[in-house]
Amino acid sequence: MKWLSLFLLAFLPSLAVAQEDPLPSWNEGPAKQSIIDFVTKVTTEGSEDFVPQYDRIAVFDNDGTLWCEAPVPLQVNYVLSELKRRAPNEPELANNEMVQAALNGDFAKLLAGKHHDGLMEILALTHSGMTTDEYDQNVRNWIKTFKDKRFGYNLPGMTYQPMQELLKYLRANGFQTFIVSGGGADFMRVFSHRVYGIPPNQVVGSNALTKFEMVNGKPTLTKTMDQVFVDDKTGKPVGIWQFIGRKPIACFGNSDGDQAMLEYTTIGNKYPSFGLLVHHTDSEREYAYDKKPPSSGTLITALEAAPKYGWTVVSMKDDWKTVFVGDK
Amino acid sequence: MKWLSLFLLAFLPSLAVAQEDPLPSWNEGPAKQSIIDFVTKVTTEGSEDFVPQYDRIAVFDNDGTLWCEAPVPLQVNYVLSELKRRAPNEPELANNEMVQAALNGDFAKLLAGKHHDGLMEILALTHSGMTTDEYDQNVRNWIKTFKDKRFGYNLPGMTYQPMQELLKYLRANGFQTFIVSGGGADFMRVFSHRVYGIPPNQVVGSNALTKFEMVNGKPTLTKTMDQVFVDDKTGKPVGIWQFIGRKPIACFGNSDGDQAMLEYTTIGNKYPSFGLLVHHTDSEREYAYDKKPPSSGTLITALEAAPKYGWTVVSMKDDWKTVFVGDK
Ligand SMILES: [Ca+2]
Ligand SMILES: [Ca+2]
Known part of the structure; x- marks a missing residue:
């Protein structure tokens, strides 16, 4: 029986990996299924939907998409x-x-x-x-x-567990994950790698130039407000072009501020593409808003456009088993 | 003897890799040795000079450093x-x-x-x-x-064989390689991956904003001259911060336009760092210039600063066995 044991030992790990749910905090349903279907088809070699690993670029809004933006960002x-x-x-x-x-x-x-x-x-x-x-x-x-007043979580705890799983799932399938956010690039870059596994050079955000000087023989960069760039609305595809230089194949957002980059990603793409909106529908576990958000995150026109362009709409209340990473 | 064959088979490939010269187009000498010494020490685990793979960022000027810039870029x-x-x-x-x-x-x-x-x-x-x-x-x-008038090479042929080997050597040792050039980002990004193995999102260059519009239902980015950014001289460390968001540990250039990013990389770095200047000294196989270049590439103050900061100066004539990739 020794050969059989060896045989089983050799195959079990890969079977286990194949069967493990990559998105355990997502409830079964059309939203979760649409993600898995997309990732499966673009990574299946020989399929006509196959996308070379080099071109698997995914972009994520941050506030309201990867972490909570209420009551204020x-x-x-x-x-x-x-x-x-x-x-x-x-x-x-x-x-x-x-x-x-x-x-x-x-x-x-x-x-x-x-x-x-x-x-x-x-x-x-x-x-x-x-x-x-x-x-x-x-x-x-x-x-x-930092500690959130309502939930008591620290900063990493305010990120969404289902989206953290999604980032990892995409990277495990050869995607490069980028943040494309209206938030400050320098702000997000302080923690992007630790909190999201995304290095600073894959964070696109609002920014302005620094000024270089030698101060007492030491090279110094000072933050200025010169050439302010606001990475929101039509600024998002502009920022994608400036920093990434290629059209993504997957785009994740939660508001009308993400509509332009959702359009840019999913209309006229030479590859199969995927768009997704997180709809805040859970006043108990998080917040419920669209037309009138507590501060940022207005969602009206992008929600209307979603069925037309085939964007997945995630209902936080129904599609997410867990919301926050919380204090682990 | 079967176990011996298996033993040898298991070890030979790694022995072969370890002994192969990673920089065959570089002549033996202090320039080549300084590169190998630096890469060895920052990748030797347990050494006090060890740099985690995540922080192994290397930046390269393009014109005159990775490819020929004469008689005009x-x-x-x-x-x-x-x-x-x-x-x-x-x-x-x-x-x-x-x-x-x-x-x-x-x-x-x-x-x-x-x-x-x-x-x-x-x-x-x-x-x-x-x-x-x-x-x-x-x-x-x-x-x-494109065909170069003097050498008859196509565009990839105008790149330097020793620098191509250096890019590959660094990447094989866990470095991420970036271009940081005064050239247009959009221009270089068309060929950076094919010619240098560097994807568009690792190309920092002079740039300006695009404008996003839906034209006949199709998302369109039009190039403008708004917020022109010139990625040269003090603009280089500014561009590094804006696009990469971290201080590199290795910097390669050929002119005074690279001095600020060489200073930024090598002065006050918490890690061991490396700076290098390509000195064009070979009028027969390429061009010889520093103070008075055919067009771009003035090299005066950076050459003076090199010994002070320990930057390696490469003499193209003496240190390079081959210059161009040429038509292969
Ligand atoms: Ca948002
Ligand atoms: Ca140059």
């Missing part, structure tokens, strides 16, 4: 935390009208005007004027103290 | 070829003063003024106003017809 939380930390030691900052509005919770004032000048001002104050090293350290310090 | 050749191709069918283009200067070989006129307005104008005419698909096709068509 986590980067806004960082901004407020930084103003609070710095104001006692920086009188000029403390006396700034918009900083005072932010510290008093007067969001109406920050969002007033077509270009949200107040919000832009506090973003600039917390995202420029320091070196890239200082900014990196500030974000790391904030991450250590 | 190959992208200038593309510009002239495009103007010649389009002028007969586009009267407005044909009547443009700077286009006429270009077609008449009046480079003095194109380069006049502090900002080289003439050159910028013909660059804009050939690098914006078309869709990304059209641009891609134009560059592909040009590549098919």
Whole structure:
């Protein structure tokens, strides 16, 4: 019987891998099935839908797609935390009208005007004027103290368990995963590899130029607000072209801000393509919103366009067994 | 004796790999040795110089470092070829003063003024106003017809054999290789993977934004000259931060335009780092220049700084057994 044992030992591991559910936090249903069907067909050699590994590019929105964006995006939380930390030691900052509005919770004032000048001002104050090293350290310090008020989770805990499984499933099938988000590139890059397994050079986000100088013989990059690029709406396919330089075959989002990159990915693609929208339908385990989100994440036109272009719509309430990674 | 054969069979392949020269087109000498010493120490586990694979980022200038930039960079050749191709069918283009200067070989006129307005104008005419698909096709068509006047090589043939070996050697040792060039990102990305094994998302170059529109129901990106970014001199570390988001540990260049990224890479790095300059010293097999290059590639201050910062200086004439990939 020895040969039989050896035979079984040799084959069991691969059988076990083949049968293991790659998406255990997804309920069985059309959404989960559409993902598995797509990945299976583009990775089946000899199939007419086969896509070479080199071209398996998948792009993910972050806020509301990979992690929670309510009641405000986590980067806004960082901004407020930084103003609070710095104001006692920086009188000029403390006396700034918009900083005072932010510290008093007067969001109406920050969002007033077509270009949200107040919000832009506090973003600039917390995202420029320091070196890239200082900014990196500030974000790391904030991450250590962060705890979500409603759920009590730390920062990695606020990411969605089903989407973490999806990222891993795609990478295990030869996909390269990119973030394409309206959030700050420098902000996300501090934790993207640790939290999502996505290295900084695969994070596309809103950004501005740095300035290079030798300071006391040391090369230094200082963050500025020059050539601000907002990686949202039509900016998303523009950012994809600028940073990735190829059309993706899979695109994951949750709002009208992702519609342009969903269109770019799924219309006129020479390869089979896949689009997906996360619909926030779970007020108990997370939040329920589309037309009127707590802050960011308006979802109207992209939801209307979904059936026309064959985009999968995920109902968080029905399709996800678990929502958050939580504190593990 | 059967067990001995099996033993040998099991070990021979790895012995063969270990003994094969990874840089056969490099002559033995301090330049080649410095490369091998660096790669060996940062990849030796347990050594205090060990660098985790994740952080093994290497950046390469293109013109004059990976391929020939004389008598003019190959992208200038593309510009002239495009103007010649389009002028007969586009009267407005044909009547443009700077286009006429270009077609008449009046480079003095194109380069006049502090900002080289003439050159910028013909660059804009050939690098914006078309869709990304059209641009891609134009560059592909040009590549098919390209033949270097002096050497008779096609485009891949104009790359340097020793640098191709270096790219492969670094990747075989867990490095990620990036191009960081003053050349156009969209231009280089058309051939970077085929010619260098470097995918578009690892090509940092001069760039400008595209514009996204739905044209007859089809998502379209049109090249513009908005937010032009020149990836040269201090722009190189700025581009590295914007696109790669981490400090490299190895940097390869050939001119003063690479000095800032060499400084950024090798000064104050938490890891062991490596800098290298290709010095064009071979008028017979390629070109000999530094202070007064045929067009781009001035090398004065970076060459002076090399000993101070321990950058390897490669003499093309002495250190390279072969120069060009040539027509294989
Ligand atoms: Ca979103
Ligand atoms: Ca160069």
